[in-house]
Amino acid sequence: MDILSHLANGLAIALSPGNLFYCFVGVLIGTLVGVLPGVGPIAGMSLLIPATFGMHPTTAMIMLAGIYYGAMYGGSTTSILINVPGEAASVVTSLDGYQMARAGRAGPALAMAAIGSFVAGTFSILMLMLLAPPFAQLALKFGPAEYAAVMILGFVLLAYLVQGSMLKALMVAAFGLLLGTVGIEPMSGYRRFAFGRPELWEGIGFVPVAMGLFGIAEVLVSVERASLQEVIRTKLRHLWPSQEDWKDSIGAILRGSVLGFAVGILPGPATVLASFTSYTVEKRVSRHPERFGRGAIEGVAGPEAANNAATGGAMVPLLALGIPFAPATAVMMGALMIHGVRPGPLLIEQRPDFFWGVIVSMYIGNFMLLILNLPLVGLFASLLRVPGRFLHPLIVLFCLVGVYSINYSVFDVWVMILFGLLGYVLRKGGFEVAPLVLALVLGPVFETSLRQSLIMSRGDLAVFLRRPLAAGLLLVALALVLTPLLRHVSGRLLAVAGREDLSDRDRA
Amino acid sequence: MLHRGDLASGCIGFVFALAVCFGARAMPMGSIRDPGAGFMPFWVGAALAAMSLVLMSSVFLPLRKFVAPKTGELNRYQVAWMVGGLLFYGLALEPLGYLVTTFLLLGALLWILGERRWLSAVAFSALVTGASYALFGLWLGVPLPGGIIAR
Numbered sequence: 001m002d003i004l005s006h007l008a009n010g011l012a013i014a015l016s017p018g019n020l021f022y023c024f025v026g027v028l029i030g031t032l033v034g035v036l037p038g039v040g041p042i043a044g045m046s047l048l049i050p051a052t053f054g055m056h057p058t059t060a061m062i063m064l065a066g067i068y069y070g071a072m073y074g075g076s077t078t079s080i081l082i083n084v085p086g087e088a089a090s091v092v093t094s095l096d097g098y099q100m101a102r103a104g105r106a107g108p109a110l111a112m113a114a115i116g117s118f119v120a121g122t123f124s125i126l127m128l129m130l131l132a133p134p135f136a137q138l139a140l141k142f143g144p145a146e147y148a149a150v151m152i153l154g155f156v157l158l159a160y161l162v163q164g165s166m167l168k169a170l171m172v173a174a175f176g177l178l179l180g181t182v183g184i185e186p187m188s189g190y191r192r193f194a195f196g197r198p199e200l201w202e203g204i205g206f207v208p209v210a211m212g213l214f215g216i217a218e219v220l221v222s223v224e225r226a227s228l229q230e231v232i233r234t235k236l237r238h239l240w241p242s243q244e245d246w247k248d249s250i251g252a253i254l255r256g257s258v259l260g261f262a263v264g265i266l267p268g269p270a271t272v273l274a275s276f277t278s279y280t281v282e283k284r285v286s287r288h289p290e291r292f293g294r295g296a297i298e299g300v301a302g303p304e305a306a307n308n309a310a311t312g313g314a315m316v317p318l319l320a321l322g323i324p325f326a327p328a329t330a331v332m333m334g335a336l337m338i339h340g341v342r343p344g345p346l347l348i349e350q351r352p353d354f355f356w357g358v359i360v361s362m363y364i365g366n367f368m369l370l371i372l373n374l375p376l377v378g379l380f381a382s383l384l385r386v387p388g389r390f391l392h393p394l395i396v397l398f399c400l401v402g403v404y405s406i407n408y409s410v411f412d413v414w415v416m417i418l419f420g421l422l423g424y425v426l427r428k429g430g431f432e433v434a435p436l437v438l439a440l441v442l443g444p445v446f447e448t449s450l451r452q453s454l455i456m457s458r459g460d461l462a463v464f465l466r467r468p469l470a471a472g473l474l475l476v477a478l479a480l481v482l483t484p485l486l487r488h489v490s491g492r493l494l495a496v497a498g499r500e501d502l503s504d505r506d507r508a
Numbered sequence: 509m510l511h512r513g514d515l516a517s518g519c520i521g522f523v524f525a526l527a528v529c530f531g532a533r534a535m536p537m538g539s540i541r542d543p544g545a546g547f548m549p550f551w552v553g554a555a556l557a558a559m560s561l562v563l564m565s566s567v568f569l570p571l572r573k574f575v576a577p578k579t580g581e582l583n584r585y586q587v588a589w590m591v592g593g594l595l596f597y598g599l600a601l602e603p604l605g606y607l608v609t610t611f612l613l614l615g616a617l618l619w620i621l622g623e624r625r626w627l628s629a630v631a632f633s634a635l636v637t638g639a640s641y642a643l644f645g646l647w648l649g650v651p652l653p654g655g656i657i658a659r
Contacts, residue, residue, distance in 0.1 A: 167563055171521055174556040178528055181549045190535060190545035193528075216594070223621065224587045389621035390632065393614050396590075400597060401610075401640055405650040410601055417594045424587070429513050447548045459541035 003129075010356030014364055019062050019357065022055065026063035027365045030070020031372060034090070035078055035380045036391070041071035042437075043214040045331045047395075049207050049338070050402045057339040058354045062361040064332050069121055069311040069362065072271060073369045076113035076304050077380050080106055089271035089307040092279040096292060096299030103295050108241040112249050112297055113304040114373040115241075120257035120305035121366040124312025127261050128319075129359050132348060135320035139345035144452035145463050147323075149470035149477075151446045154325050156477040157266065158438060161273060164430050166484055172426065173435035179204050180443020187451065199411040206334035208403050208416040209440060213433045215399040216420025219392050221427060239374065241297070249301035252282050256305030263306070264313020270326040271307040271314075278306035312362070318343055319355060323442065327434035330441045337441075518564030525560055528553035589620040605655020606645070611637045 013019060033044035044067045052060035075090030080097035093113065100109040142150070159169035182193045183203030194200040241249070259281060260274040282302040283292045292299050314326040322344025324330040336343055341354065348355045373380075403416045423433050457463035465471045529550055538544025593616045600609045614633035623629050644650040 167559060167566075168517075171556060171559045171563065174552050174559065175521075175524075177552045178549060178556070181552070185545040188536070188545050192535060192545055192549065193531060220587050220590060223590060224583050389618060389623050392621060393617040394636065396594070396617065397610065397614065397636065397640060400613075401606075401644050401650075401652075404601075404652070405644055405648065408651055410598070410653070413601065414598050417598050420594065421591060429517050431517070450548065451543045454540055454543055459539065461540075 006352060006356045007129075007360060009353065010358075010360035013058060013353055013357030014062070014361040018056075019059050019361060020364070022059050022063040023066050023361045023365050024368055026066020027070035027073075027368050027372065030067040030072075031074035031369065031380060033067065034071035034074020034076075040214070040218070041068050042210070042328050042331055043218050043395075044071060045328065045335070046207065046210040046214050047398050047402055049210075049331075049335045050405050052335060052339070053406070057336065057341045058357045060335060060339055061332065061341075061354070061358050062365075064335055065311075065315070065358060065362060066365045068328050068332070069308060069365065070369055072121075072304075072308045072311060073114060073117050073373050074380065075307075076117070076300070077110065077373075077377055080109045080113065080300070089275045089310075090304075091272075092275050092303045093300055095279070096294070096296045099293070099295035100297065100300065105295065107239040108245050108297065109300050110377050111239050111374060112241050112245060112301045114370055114377075116249065116253040116256065116301040116305035117308040117373075118366055118370045119253050120260055120309040121312065121369075122363065123257040124261045124264070124309040125359060125362045125366070128312045128315050128362075132316050132320040132355070135316060136345040136348045139321045142321075142345070142469075143467065144449040144456065145467050145470040146473070147449040148446060148453055149464060149473040150321065150323055151442050151449065153473045153477045154323060154442070155435065155439060156480050158325070158435050160480045160483075161266075164432060166481075168429075168431045169435050172431050172433065173439040176436035176439025177443045177446065179209070179436075180440050181447065186444065186448060197411075199409065203444075204440070205406070205412055205415060206437075206440060207338070207406055208412045209419045210331055210334065210437055211399045211403050212416040212419025212421075213423035213437065215395060216416060217423025217427065217433070219395050220420065220424040222388065223392060245297050248296070248298050251285075252278075252298035252302035253305040255281060255285075256302040257309045260306030260309030261313040264310030264326075265316050266325065270310040271328075274306040274310035274313075275303035278302040319347060319358075320345065322347070322445075324438065327437050330438045334437075334441050512567070514563055515567040518560045518562075518567065521560035521563065522557055525553045525557035529557065586620055590617065593617055593620065601655075602653050603655055605657050606652035607637060607641060607657055608655060610640065 014023070029044060029048065030041065033041060045064050048063065048067060052063060055063070072089060076093045076097065079090040079094035080101050082098075097109045097113065100106060155170070155173045159166050159173060180203070182200055183191070184194075184201050185192055191201060256274075256278040259278050263274040263277055264270040266273075279292075279299060279302060282296075282298050283289050286292065286296070286298065288296075311328075314324075314329050318324045318329040318333060322333075322342065324333045333343055341347070341351070399416060399420075400413060403412050404410070406412060426433055426436075453463055454461075463470075464474055532546040532550035532553060535546030535549070536544035537546040537550065593613055596616075597609055597613045600612075604612075611633050614636055615629050618629040618632060623632075641652065645652045
């Protein structure tokens with residue numbers, strides 16, 4: 001079947017009333033979680049996973065993907081209107097977007113953010129559609145050694161790219177891998193770390209952990225910092241951008257689209273990295289870099305395009321390799337596995353209805369978002385008038401009742417509460433929680449790949465070096481681990497040399 | 509300035525990792541030719557122990573400087589009360605039931621977060637508890653714990 005017939009098939013699936021409805025629900029909820037500070041797309045998806053249990057897997061994925069890319073649209077609204085980013089990927093949007101709003105140009109900023117997001121979102125879906133099938137074909141040649149190597153590189157790259165200490169991120173990833181070993185071991189049936197609790201035989205539930213880390217912990221952090229947010233309101237006037245705005249933005253949108261998609265494919269917090277990288281690039285290529293931070297529209301258009309393009313890029317490794325490289329796609333993979341769908345190289349071939357249905361629904365969802373976000377932006381902004389003292393208890397309740405409804409288990413509620421506290425404590429200690437989720441999801445797959453590699457090579461560790469792709473990936477991982485160490489050592493040596501130089505001069 | 513929290517994190521990580529390694533040793537370890545159930549937890553535990561030691565050593569040997577972020581005044585008491593509320597919820601959900609526990613939790617959270625009008629707090633808690641019960645318990649058919657009301 002050629003690509004057009006696949007698309008036609010996908011269109012029929014995406015346009016079915018149920019899928020269309022849940023696509024709308026997904027992008028609407030995505031916009032809402034993007035608008036509301038403190039609730040990001042990961043928390044939004046985690047909260048909604050229990051609601052997908054009665055759905056067809058394709059419908060569930062359509063809704064969850066809608067939340068993911070919808071949140072990128074919503075995040076810009078609060079950044080521009082009140083200088084409070086709705087989610088992390090919109091932090092840089094506030095730098096120039098809010099300055100534009102203060103100058104009475106909130107309308108063009110919001111419009112360009114939405115248009116840029118739409119163009120980039122569409123571009124990234126096109127690229128996803130074109131790149132995922134060949135990636136999947138390539139991945140079919142992967143053996144267990146390559147899979148294990150890809151996952152090691154994924155953990156290391158995520159740890160390298162997250163904010164803060166790489167060592168701490170690797171520690172959290174190791175903790176996540178250990179959590180993934182709880183329960184009945186798949187190869188021999190041995191019960192590990194279950195402590196006689198039947199609830200742990202099937203492992204620690206992914207949903208309670210994700211809801212605790214991203215729902216409860218997020219609320220605790222927001223409550224703690226509530227007094228620190230300075231909310232300044234502005235008025236929304238003249239929505240449509242001027243000719244000059246278009247001239248300034250078009251290049252930024254195109255660059256942001258390409259850059260965002262490329263960054264999205266790499267392991268790490270794709271959307272956040274994409275927007276920051278785009279902002280840096282726009283400032284570099286601008287003829288007037290001094291305008292940045294004072295209301296440059298390309299400082300809004302580029303990053304907003306980039307964070308949307310990154311959502312499509314992040315779906316490539318998930319759908320083609322079955323390896324989520326970003327925390328948000330790890331949540332999606334967790335949800336899909338609950339639905340009995342195992343993403344991977346065979347998915348596109350064996351379940352074309354799923355793959356193409358989701359792809360086409362993303363096109364449709366992007367149109368819906370454009371329509372939702374331009375005329376209704378004032379309505380979404382008014383949500384911010386709901387005081388936190390009412391909003392936070394609602395989020396907590398959704399987490400509690402949502403997690404209970406999965407297995408009707410108070411044990412799961414406890415797991416979520418404990419991981420909520422753990423997430424809060426980890427953040428306070430400067431530990432990123434994203435690697436934990438990724439490692440928990442990938443842990444069992446990683447263990448199986450590692451053990452299969454060792455069994456097939458009869459315990460010869462050189463198997464990872466004999467296979468060129470695995471060796472290359474591991475070398476990159478090693479280089480990434482050593483880079484901070486080498487940077488530190490060279491910094492110390494330079495500092496020592498500088499001190500000696502100064503004391504020589506003093507003596508002279 | 510050194511980050512004392514890193515010392516505590518490293519210690520906890522190290523003790524946890526050691527416990528995992530001991531637990532894994534009690535499982536069939538297999539060999540490198542045919543790894544058993546304890547293989548992966550043991551080696552990941554060992555890696556975590558090593559990383560925890562590095563974290564601790566970075567506190568003793570001032571390899572890097574830690575600058576505390578400017579956080580301003582934090583609502584730590586509110587967080588502590590919220591945590592208390594959540595723990596209460598976990599303990600009371602089965603004996604008291606969904607309706608009573610959820611109503612009490614929501615009321616407590618509203619109070620903790622600064623809502624001092626008791627009528628509005630009671631109305632909000634009752635409305636949300638009722639709506640969530642209607643949605644999950646009646647419409648979606650989730651068997652929410654009945655507790656004292658069901659008896």
